[in-house]
Amino acid sequence: MQRSVCEAVLLLLLAGWLTGHLLAPGAGCAHEAASLILLAVAGTLAEKNAAGAPFLRAYRQRPGATAGINLGVLALPALYGARILGDGAKGWDGLAFWTAIATGAGAVASVLFTRKRGGQDIGLVCASIACCALWGGASIGASGLQGAVQLGLPLVLLAGASLCAWQAIMRRFPRSFTAGEALLAAQGCTLVAGAVALRTAVWLDLPWLPLGVLWRGRQKLDATDQRATWTPLVPTDVDAVACIIQGLLVALLLLALIYSALKPALASQPHKPAPFPSDIKTTSPNGTTGSHESHASRPIKPAEQRDTKEPPSSGQVFAFYALLAVAVAGAAPLWVCTVGGLPRHPAVWILQHVARAPGWRLGLCCYWLLLLLAALAAVPRLAALPALPAILVRKAYHVLAVAMFTPALLHQPLFLRLAFGGALVCFVLLEIIRVHRIPPLAEPLHQFLQRFTDVRDSGPLILSHFSLLLGCALPLWLAPSSGGPSLASFAGVLSIGVGDTLASMVGVKYGRTRLCADSKKTVEGTVASFLGMLAGLLALQWASTSMEIKAYDVFATLMASLLEAFTVQSDNAFVPIMYAALLLPRKLPK
Numbered sequence: 001m002q003r004s005v006c007e008a009v010l011l012l013l014l015a016g017w018l019t020g021h022l023l024a025p026g027a028g029c030a031h032e033a034a035s036l037i038l039l040a041v042a043g044t045l046a047e048k049n050a051a052g053a054p055f056l057r058a059y060r061q062r063p064g065a066t067a068g069i070n071l072g073v074l075a076l077p078a079l080y081g082a083r084i085l086g087d088g089a090k091g092w093d094g095l096a097f098w099t100a101i102a103t104g105a106g107a108v109a110s111v112l113f114t115r116k117r118g119g120q121d122i123g124l125v126c127a128s129i130a131c132c133a134l135w136g137g138a139s140i141g142a143s144g145l146q147g148a149v150q151l152g153l154p155l156v157l158l159a160g161a162s163l164c165a166w167q168a169i170m171r172r173f174p175r176s177f178t179a180g181e182a183l184l185a186a187q188g189c190t191l192v193a194g195a196v197a198l199r200t201a202v203w204l205d206l207p208w209l210p211l212g213v214l215w216r217g218r219q220k221l222d223a224t225d226q227r228a229t230w231t232p233l234v235p236t237d238v239d240a241v242a243c244i245i246q247g248l249l250v251a252l253l254l255l256a257l258i259y260s261a262l263k264p265a266l267a268s269q270p271h272k273p274a275p276f277p278s279d280i281k282t283t284s285p286n287g288t289t290g291s292h293e294s295h296a297s298r299p300i301k302p303a304e305q306r307d308t309k310e311p312p313s314s315g316q317v318f319a320f321y322a323l324l325a326v327a328v329a330g331a332a333p334l335w336v337c338t339v340g341g342l343p344r345h346p347a348v349w350i351l352q353h354v355a356r357a358p359g360w361r362l363g364l365c366c367y368w369l370l371l372l373l374a375a376l377a378a379v380p381r382l383a384a385l386p387a388l389p390a391i392l393v394r395k396a397y398h399v400l401a402v403a404m405f406t407p408a409l410l411h412q413p414l415f416l417r418l419a420f421g422g423a424l425v426c427f428v429l430l431e432i433i434r435v436h437r438i439p440p441l442a443e444p445l446h447q448f449l450q451r452f453t454d455v456r457d458s459g460p461l462i463l464s465h466f467s468l469l470l471g472c473a474l475p476l477w478l479a480p481s482s483g484g485p486s487l488a489s490f491a492g493v494l495s496i497g498v499g500d501t502l503a504s505m506v507g508v509k510y511g512r513t514r515l516c517a518d519s520k521k522t523v524e525g526t527v528a529s530f531l532g533m534l535a536g537l538l539a540l541q542w543a544s545t546s547m548e549i550k551a552y553d554v555f556a557t558l559m560a561s562l563l564e565a566f567t568v569q570s571d572n573a574f575v576p577i578m579y580a581a582l583l584l585p586r587k588l589p590k
Helices: 003-022 030-048 069-087 091-113 122-140 144-172 179-204 237-266 302-308 314-338 346-356 358-383 390-411 413-436 442-450 464-478 487-510 523-543 551-566 571-586
Strands: 217-221 228-232
Touching: 003 030, 003 069, 003 551, 003 571, 030 069, 030 091, 069 091, 069 179, 069 464, 069 571, 091 144, 091 179, 144 179, 179 237, 179 314, 179 571, 237 314, 237 346, 237 413, 314 346, 346 358, 346 413, 358 390, 358 413, 390 413, 390 464, 390 487, 413 442, 413 464, 464 487, 464 571, 487 523, 487 551, 487 571, 523 551, 551 571
Parallel strands: none
Antiparallel strands: 217 228
16 A cells, blocks of 8 residues: 555544544534544545646645645644644634634645646635635634624635745745645744734724634723723733744744845845755766755755855845844834733743742753753764764754653743743744855854755755754643643654654664555554654653543554654654644543
């Protein structure tokens, strides 16, 4: 059986399992259940026809992988559907769920029914989004047709923005994403920006959007005219962390967009943009030429890179740093304090947050710093060993993630939420600097990251470290924040740090039996992945009295191990999301 067929069957099984939970007595999620299973089936059909779809032919996807439409349209709806079950309230999770459903419906319609290369059947896509938006508006909690239409409006806007971002990502960053990976990235960016926009709408008290069902708040009665107005509550620590992260990320996104628009006008002299290192033509020993795509595992030599780069002008560099100062030091803190409701400057709030438990939090910072310094010293030496495959060298960072994040997940999950957000903000800023070649960091940063790239980094973006960080962070960010640590928050560490690492180590060393004829993954590696993750669950049960392993968790672990074995998408991004979605609804409504 082919690998893609096994992946499709597995995803339908996972969607059916989650649908059964959504249909459980007392869940009140019949609309969500029907939409999830229908989208899973439609995504499977779209994936089957993706190779010949005229819509996708206009985009250069990441080489060596299928389109991944079925996994791309299912990941976020599954995760947010599981959150609705776990929290028992729809609110923002309901809006995010239906945004992902509407975006997936539009993507499936584009792939299945568009007959023009690179074009779209706009009417059909809009109809798909509108139907999902109305159904979702009624499901979230709006009363009557008018309420469903009012809540359907932000759904339409967010889903339309996601589809536009999806196409823009595939067009702007060729060979960096498959269609499914680009869809996941577009939905993530849109939901973060949408949260900022809708929080701002709450602050502006727009009368035509019943946004009170999306965030916690209170109705304040005006004594003069007896009108009820929406007033957000003072944010909790979890809300404050989310506001700080969202504000900084959107500020950096706007920085990148504004700088890209101004960059041509600030050039000292007009010239043709220099190619990205991934576009450099290379010459092989036999005299043939090819692009970096065919040599993705080979690092680019510094001289090779230097000969083709044209550094930005002094005006461009000055404009970048000026915009950076305005975005990070001005716009983001202003939004967090005024709209987000944080009573003090974010930097002051963070320092006070650390000071509440200085032993643990300062100790974790020192512990993380020591581990990072040790890794930076040890990994290059490991890479220099000729007998050690490059894929195993890369897994050293996965082991590092387990060592760094497990203590904080057990004892300081809120502080780790903040630390993950700070790391993501730094990664985004450094990638913007690298892509735009901003001195003095761009050149040494590019040379360092190129040593650890593989075929998945064939495009202008280097995304391996992003997927590793987000794979560990997303399950924690979206896990329940109340009570003790939950198993779902460990989904990234278990699947990436333990399961993926053991699968590679055992598969490379002892793998003999292939899972599929067209796959390099082995039965031995998959079994090692499952047993390692199961051992990790048992260790967590021993370390924390609030976690109890059940048969359901064993099944979820098996499904995550199989998904890692069968998928050709970014397993660091998708497997933790699906694993967390399976672990979240452990306590079903009665």
